[in-house]
Amino acid sequence: MENHGGRRGQAERDAITVEIGYALFSAAFAAALLFGAVAGPAFVFDLSDGVRGVLVGVGATVAVVLFFARVVSVLMRFRQNPQPSHPGRTNPDS
Numbered sequence: 001m002e003n004h005g006g007r008r009g010q011a012e013r014d015a016i017t018v019e020i021g022y023a024l025f026s027a028a029f030a031a032a033l034l035f036g037a038v039a040g041p042a043f044v045f046d047l048s049d050g051v052r053g054v055l056v057g058v059g060a061t062v063a064v065v066l067f068f069a070r071v072v073s074v075l076m077r078f079r080q081n082p083q084p085s086h087p088g089r090t091n092p093d094s
Helices: 010-044 049-080
Strands: none
Touching: 010 049
16 A cells, blocks of 8 residues: 555554554563562562662662653664665665
8 A cells, every 4th residue: 555645554554553562562571670670679588668668669760761761762763764665675776
């Protein structure tokens, strides 16, 4: 399907949808892993409530920052690397 009047074709919309899904899933996975690494010791070891609160707070804050940084980096990389206009052709002059 060709683009008419600047509208996106179905393949391009599908690629964007997949990329958004990948960005969200990979960001959630990375954030959960980081939160577990930072806040995990608070639940495994017998720590005071103050230290436990600090670890959980820092873990949550860093996880949220990582989540948004990952989503933005994946989507910006996708935006900067456009799909070829002629799939299968490797010569830019084709």
